[in-house]
Amino acid sequence: METLKSPQYLACPDCDALFTAPELREGERIVCPRCGADLFSRRPNFVNRAAAFAFAAALFFILANLFPFITLKADYRESDMLLAGSVSGLEQQGFLVLAGIVGVFVMTVPSLLIGAMLYVLVPLLRDRRLRWARHLCRAMSEARRWSMVQVFLLAVLVSFLKLGKLATLTLGASFWAFVGLIICLAGALAAFDQRELWEKLEAASHDV
């Protein structure tokens, strides 16, 4: 088993307590004794796991965009709403800023997050690092806080209950793809420790 070079020091992100970095075995993690924040963890086989989850999340995201999210039946007519319909509906009514906000948090940020993960993680499977990997890795840590797919899913359920009385609604294939997306995205993000990923990235062979 290869050993990764540990950074000399660790500082707690939440209380700034300083430590010498202990040698951790795979599966071990250390927690700040002062404030309880996660300091560092070595997760087994993390590149493989994170890449697999990110790949699955990408597939689910594509599926979620292709199939109807909600199907509405009223007056003997049937019509489908796609994921993009939540943005385009607002846009067609002239609420551009609102459409932008929804589009960015539900579609742009998650797709960038998944794309960045694949771009960083897949070459890392072969211990390589692509040209913009470090920039995207930084963007990734920002993007995860602004991804609101799980909030959107709750909103779908609420709207479903709200409209269910006025018309006949059915949840389409995209809804289930979206559930898969949320699980896989959470799995991918939980599979790696940001610091460990950076160490691995630093150790990877140079920009291709």
Added chain:
Amino acid sequence: MTFDPASAAARGLAHCHSCGRVEPVEKLHCPRCQAPLHLRKPASLQRTVALTMSAALLYLPANLLPILQIESAFNGSQRNTILSGVVQFWQEGDYPVALIIFIASVMIPIVKFVAIGALCVGAYSGRWPRAMTRLYRLTDYIGRWSMVDVFVVAILVGVVQLGSIMTISPGGGALAFAGVVVLMMIAAHSFDPRLIWDAAARATPVSDIERVTTGLGETADPSYQT
């Protein structure tokens, strides 16, 4: 600014917020990921307070203006604010939905306003640092869930456009509320919880600091000791 003596900052070491590396702050940029290095987030309290105050101002139109307008052939037109929406769900017997919307759109923003206020006070007084740090993590996490109501509006508009039985359009409150959520998320992110520990160290007698730092601290490169 005085730093907590057990902290990396007291030895001139900055924790890179992006990749977690600890480097001397004189380097200005992290050698690994090129993110700018700071001992503490710059102008943290000023930014947090300014953003929270803007959000508080926007919170008024967000609650007073309707977030949703429904024009229906059968029921006439109907305008809902966030609160009247919750009341309506409750009266119609949709208790789970009423509860979700109430928690996400009413309780979380208010809890966040109070929590950020408490954190700013904590950054001065330094009391209960451990609990305050937990409060910070909670505040940072719950914010995005307030977006539920805005997304509900977007979905309803998208779905109902398809049918012709009624039209649904967003009201001014929806945009204002989205603004509140985004501003509060940036406000929580601008807050630096390490300020609480700095204040706690200032408020603690020196003998107690020795006790706290046992097992920490004694490790830094001597050249960065002051």
